[in-house]
């Protein structure tokens with residue numbers, strides 16, 4: 075009977091053993107399945123805790139990790155704990171030095187510890203007394219978790235209601251579970267590392283992509299700051315750039331500095347870590363800012379920092395500084411990655427700087443060109459326009475968008491095309507050449523042009539530069555001065571001649587009149603005397619007009635309507651118009667301003683001009699008079715003066731005479747004295763007005779008079 079019982083017991087023990095082995099196998103199978111399928115280490119760790127609790131019949135199971143910085147063991151996962159126990163465990167890390175308990179011991183000694191009788195153990199070792207009482211442990215087992223053989227935490231299980239009897243193979247099995255956790259931890263670490271490398275790689279990639287699309291210095295620095303922060307998981311980052319003399323660093327771009335005005339920050343180079351890094355060209359990191367004397371606090375809460383210089387061609391461009399809000403945070407890994415990154419970034423920053431400088435220089439050159447008082451054009455060797463400045467647009471009356479990249483033959487005057495082809499084809503430049511162009515209004519425009527040859531770096535002819543100067547006004551002034559000078563010298567001479575003639579003429583007149591009284595009856599002699607008297611009278615009138623012309627004008631200017639003066643002048647010549655069947659067409663714009671004029675003298679001007687017009691027309695014709703304000707497009711469309719044109723449909727003036735018509739005594743008329751236009755000129759001069767003439771043979775003549783505005787138009 076007894077042996078039968080023994081046998082049954084043995085069978086049941088074997089059965090238990092077998093069951094346990096089965097449970098273990100199915101647990102291991104479950105875990106390995108999960109290991110293959112999931113990379114979620116938290117889930118895996120929890121599964122291991124559950125399975126080990128099931129197999130060993132733990133009351134509680136726990137995983138703790140070592141926090142090196144705090145030198146403590148912190149609960150990561152636990153099962154079988156009451157909510158209070160769990161809360162307590164989570165909020166009370168075990169101090170590695172102060173808490174001498176099984177868990178800290180396991181990590182310190184880096185080996186598995188199994189205590190079957192905790193009470194006895196605590197009594198004997200004075201360890202765990204408090205712990206044993208708090209947790210009411212009867213038995214406990216704890217194994218180290220390792221990364222690279224170094225203990226980084228522990229897994230433990232205890233039993234509270236009865237002793238936990240573990241065999242040698244049980245303990246080995248538990249250690250095996252711990253080693254599974256090590257694999258998971260190692261995997262998780264590798265995964266984390268991979269992830270980190272991946273983000274770093276992506277950041278590098280991103281940077282090169284983003285920067286290839288921007289050469290904008292400010293924008294680029296922002297991208298660099300953003301990516302540096304991401305790359306090493308900083309909480310904030312600043313790109314510190316030295317000033318011109320390298321005495322101070324300023325924040326050129328930043329991340330996480332939004333709350334402060336970075337423009338105001340200036341860090342001295344000789345007393346800061348930034349300055350040391352720039353001077354040595356070597357990266358460094360600060361483990362604990364509170365212990366670093368050279369640390370200059372900008373942001374509060376920064377505990378550790380990583381500094382990497384931006385170096386290009388051995389020149390320090392600046393320093394990347396990444397901050398973290400906890401101490402001992404940066405590793406040599408971070409430094410290495412940030413250095414690689416800084417290497418890329420430096421080249422790009424240098425490029426952007428150069429580009430910025432080039433842009434600045436180009437803008438300066440462009441501004442100079444644009445505001446140059448002369449027209450400037452550059453033309454390539456295929457005669458295609460490369461550049462044209464604003465003045466050249468104005469002078470050549472072209473729009474930049476219509477002529478750029480076009481062949482110059484389509485818009486430049488012939489003479490300039492010749493200059494360009496001489497420059498490009500034969501290397502000949504023109505130091506100065508005068509070119510006359512017709513304006514829309516028909517007034518000839520006189521330009522002075524010079525050409526210069528453009529060479530490439532090898533000294534080959536690469537194109538030409540043309541500069542254009544508007545000489546119209548200068549030429550006009552020159553000719554007016556010449557005219558005035560000529561008139562005044564001619565006037566002086568004629569005045570003295572007239573004076574000399576006047577006295578002898580008076581006695582001749584007297585004598586002839588006396589003779590004519592003495593001789594009577596003889597009609598032939600009388601006829602001669604009468605003709606002589608008529609000649610004398612004509613000489614007298616010429617002498618008088620000459621003297622009138624040469625006399626100093628007594629001009630008194632008053633604000634008056636010039637159209638009224640013209641109307642009076644027209645009234646004076648009305649009978650002549652009728653006589654010659656001439657139609658007069660006169661109209662003024664609405665806004666005729668009052669002008670500072672001497673109306674009496676101006677009446678003479680208009681009468682003279684109208685008489686000349688009348689005398690130029692034979693067999694009927696028209697005289698057209700127009701008056702309007704003239705506007706200047708170059709100066710914001712401000713009114714420049716008042717323009718009066720008098721146009722006739724007469725015989726016109728031959729080009730040769732055109733230059734002489736203002737000369738005193740120049741006349742093409744039998745009865746003319748040739749003083750009319752000289753007087754006109756003289757009076758207009760007193761009014762600071764100008765007169766221009768255009769004439770077309772057998773078609774007519776236009777006189778244009780320009781009066782300055784009085785400034786009292788309103």
Ligand SMILES: Nc1ncnc2c1ncn2[C@@H]1O[C@H](COP(=O)(O)OP(=O)(O)OP(=O)(O)O)[C@@H](O)[C@H]1O
Nearest residue numbers: 686687690726735741742743746747748749750751
């Ligand atoms: N509207 C015109 N059409 C054609 N020729 C003109 C006209 N105005 C002036 N001229 C030419 O200019 C010359 C000079 O004119 P100006 O008025 O000075 O003298 P004049 O008319 O010849 O003589 P005066 O005016 O002294 O009687 C004229 O002789 C004429 O050849």
Ligand SMILES: [Mg+2]
Nearest residue numbers: 682686750751
């Ligand atoms: Mg005249």
